[in-house]
Amino acid sequence: MRSTPTILHLDMDAFFAAVEQASKPSLRGKPVVVGGLGPRGVVATASYEARVHGVHSAMAMAHARRLCPNAAYLVPRFGLYRKVSDTVMGLLGELSPLVEPLSLDEAFVDLDAGGVEEPPLLVAQRLRADIKAATGLTASVGLAASKLLAKIASERAKPDGVVLVEPGTERALLDPLPVRTLWGVGPATAEHLRRAGITTVAEVAHAGESELVRLLGKAHGASLYAMAAGLDDRPVVADREMKSVSVEDTFDVDLTDRARVRTEVARLADRCVQRLRGAGRSGRTVVIKVRRYDFSTLTRSETLRAPTDDPAVVRETAARLIEAVDTTGGVRLLGVGVAGLADFTQEDLFAQTAQEAEKAEQLLPAGEAAPEPVPEPVVARRWTPGQDVRHSEFGAGWVQGSGVGRVTVRFEEPGSVPGRVRTFAVEDPELSPAEPLPLVS
Template sequence: MRGAPTILHLDMDAFYAAVEQAAKPSLRGKPVVVGGLGPRGVVSTASYEARLYGVHSAMPMAQARRLCPNAAYLTPRFTLYRQVSDVVMEILGRHSPLVEPLSLDEAFVDLEAGDMLEAAETRAAREVGARLRVMIREATGLSGSVGLAGSKMLAKIASEEAKPDGLYLIEPGAERELLAPMPVRTLPGVGPATAEVLRRAGLTTVGDAAEAGEAELLRLLGKAHGASLYAMANGWDDRPVIAERDAKSVSVEDTFDVDLTERTLVQAHVARLAGRCVERLQAAGRSGRTVVIKVRSYDFSTLTRSETLRGPTDDPSVVREAAARLIDTVDTTAGVRLLGVGVTGLADFTQEDLFAQAAAAAEAAGPAEGEPHAVGAARAPSEEEDAKPLADRRWLPGRDVWHAEHGFGWVQGSGVGRVTVRFETPDSAPGRVRTYPVDDPGLQPADPVPLAAMAGREGRSSGGGTGRAE
């Protein structure tokens, strides 16, 4: 544990939704939900305006629509999100050579390793954190929440306390006092099952777990988990910030508060996790050859299934389709407590013919429109798409388009042979809405407006305000 709060955790606020609001003037200050829009769709990110209605990530999209019917529901545009993420990570890199990205919108920074921290003290760390937030807002127009502490675990907890759009610093020596009243679920690795075991033993807060002692936690949870929980409950965490890892795999998993029994919901969560896994894979500049799923049942029994591809890939379609095939081989009717998706056999390149494989798989499977992390929604039309009849093009909500007469716009919706487009760019006023036949030859898919057009403006981030400052 460090004697100064020099580990920083940045978490961008409602990142996907905030980027969409920044890029679409008509959506600023309004509820925005990003995710899969088909019958199996799941919410990836909800703006803070949508969260006021109870919408949150991992929620089935149908439920989100019931809670907030007037929100803008958009498919993800990962090309644009990666552009913004690259800008944010570059700013973090100016503060330290040790930056550990966790996803497109989240990273740890070791301030002691940089030359912007004049002294390893609380005041200097706070000043650097505040300056970093200003730099990110000026460069992207978006807000990020910053946590500062003497360890990675506490820095991440601090950034959660700072949300939205704030800075929270945990003073060295105050860790146990701060953690004590928090629920045990605050600690990393404590899911619903572990929390229930602790609850039955009368341990509901972090302070309860610390006071119970290591021996009791070992008895309740076993050697490895009990020892880890005891250390975390006391605020002990000496993990370093690692800029580059020689990872053998990339994976993500979720533990659910209520066991999943509905098959379509299990499939939707697998699709969402596959998308998150690819985000991490791409953020690391890697590709992988083998797709793995992990399923933990209601009785804590765990199984894995894997499929090895013809070559390494970082294509979301390929990973999502492989994960879907794998989950189809598993009986989940009794209830699923945990799901995970991973990629192993990592490499630093991709095999080009896998794009043809993805297209063939998508055509054969016929995925629902706007599944979580669908690809192609933020790219210029491919050669295959150009070859399609105009009437067969899919105009997904949120997709970038170009019209020969009116210029750049984005799809608000489509159906019954018509597509509605709002013509605006990040720097424009809220634009006009026009409707066209889906086969209008003047309407074409397009790339997102360049990132540079998003910088230097005010009032673009969701939520607004100055946030909290410590």
Template sequence: MDAFFAAVEQASKPSLRGKPVVVGGLGPRGVVSTASYEARVHGVHSAMAMAHARRLAPNAAYLTPRFDIYRQVSDIVMGLLREASPLIEPLSVDEAFIDLEAGDLAGDPRAAARGLRADIKAATGLTASVGLAGSKLLAKIASEKAKPDGLVVVEPGTEQALLDPMPVRTLPGVGPATAEHLRKAGILTVAEITGAGEAELISLLGKAHGAGLHAMAAGVDNRPVVADRDVKSISVEDTFDSDLTDRAHVRHEIDRLAERCVQRLRGAGRSGRTVVVKVRRFDFSTLTRSETLRAPTDDPSVVRETARRLAESVDTTGGVRLLGVGVAGLADFTQEDLFAQAEGERALHGEVDDDAPPPLPSSPPPAPERANRWLPGYDVTHEKYGAGWVQGSGVGRVTVRFEVPSDVVPGRVRTFLVDDPALTRSDPLPLAAMSAMGVGRSTGGGQPSPGSSPKSLEDAGSGPDRGTSIP
């Protein structure tokens, strides 16, 4: 999907169509999750510090992610892919590999790819870019070349011509550290990796990494498309605007994260045996602690108390910038912890164990309470004006633009006191209201519009006949 989170926001907010939109953490330590193509013209990109993005594009709309609506759209897209083939391997909410041969679509793969893009546009109003190739490695690379709203086909026999001029960072597994090792050895392109030979790569990077990288540089990738990859863990984490120095606040955040983690665990119909806590301290040192339980559980009290104990074992006196809680060792069932259940029943009836340690002191919520903040992008409803979304808030006031996805023109803006009883948070509007739009958006900066099928992208390819080059 093209600039997925930002594209969903543009489709659901008429006033943002064709304008720069940046989605991510909005605090001082926030990071860009997705930037629209209009924002990318100014140099904004994913994983960039939000503070830097604001300097590059001060007039962009900066929004808090709305994961519920993104998952709704993702479910629609993945459903369309599964109708085409039983072999679908999702990589994230907005990307997947699909094996066309398994769906009897290998006879005319270009037509299948074009049909999928058209179906996605019709169902969601959003655009997708497709890379079509004989391996997952080349399909991934081709899909990146196809963006935005394009189709690139890697013809058999043209794989090396496509790969050779690309920088080494193009290949999976080549991060900044590996790229620096290669640079020092004078290796900057994929062609120079193959030219160096496997033995040289092994001496530079080790046997497994070196041999694997040399194979990928030669276009060798025999990995199959694997449907329904098993999730090994479920976790949530938060980075804080300012370091947490009070242990009561650390405990409060651990409790909150544990609750969110269990909600995701139950939503996936899973349970787990191992509770994991992640702590990033003021000096950027990151520590993890884990504890394996007697049996799988999805009990929020068990996960919460275990996470508390693990967090207490970490020295946080200097301050904490990030906390995370996760559950690993997943299972599809829950074995009831009879001891914990008995303790819960005793507590319910007021029975107290005189030898039990005193309860931990209650944790005061941080101020202001996160759940009550009117963050930009939140969906709201007003008793008089109807549905809208938060544009911004401050000094005791919140500004709301009242519009819905089906509106053709931007909605009106009004400002209220933050405690106005007529204004409440609401769920995103149903996807049908968005998909009915089928809105084409300008990408800015002279790039092709995601609402069209530009010939330059449809005809792009790696072969000499300019044929075409998919996950």
């Protein structure tokens, strides 16, 4: 443990929703929800204006609409989010060579490695100002002597603030917090501890290491006790390559109902995609993990034709995999993961298809012509809420909604005043998809 608060944790505030509000002036100060808009869609991020109504990430989109029917519901624009993230990570890289990104909007920084001589609090304040100037967005920062405490501090700083944890004050910060605050404590572990009368971090520390080992096992119990005592010597690791993304849950009572198993797998698949999208990645291989009543553990996987971050695809693939597993004796643990990670998603599939067609043509025997392509059926143009568009007369805008052969567009740009709304036929030749405009010119 170091003696100075030189580990910085940065977390952008409601990142996806904040980017949408910054690029769409009419949405500033209003509830915005970003995620899948289909019948099985899941919330990726909600603005603070939507959160006051109870909307949060990983919630079913249908539930969010009931809680906050007047919010703007938008599809994610991951290409733009990645560009903004690159700008933020570049500013972090100016502080230190040791930057550990956790997702598009979150990272640790080791200020000691950068030789920064200014007080950490001053560094954090200047960093937030630089991010605001470069992106128009706000960020929250935690400063502490360990990664655990820096992350907890940034949560307490939200939104748009800084919290510094001076060495020696760790107990005052940790003791009143719920056990779920500690890494590795999910719903099942929290419930197990609750039944033992342990609900706060102070009670975890008071229980003692031997009791926690008895309750949770050697590795988990010892780790949890160290965290509750504020002990965390994990270093900031730069350029950590993410090989897979996964989530899992252990159940206090073995699952024997097949319908419940399917439901849990679907829920885990959605959580996995949320984590995958948060890291700005996609993947080709879906994996399930099953630990049965007798502690035997098995995995099943299926590799897709192309990388995806579509929750429906991951959910359906995981459902197929679990159907091939015998769970009649009971299931102690379920997990869903995605491996074979890539930096692109379905938006790149058209280019990939063209490349595959070109390769296939090269493999044809000499003198043999490629078969004539089968003409594709004519499909009406599809416009999705939040999509960037450009009109030959009215300029840049974004889709507010579409239906019954019409599409409604609000014409405005980042930095402009709220724009006017106009409606067109979905096939209007003067309206076309467009690339997102930068948030700051």
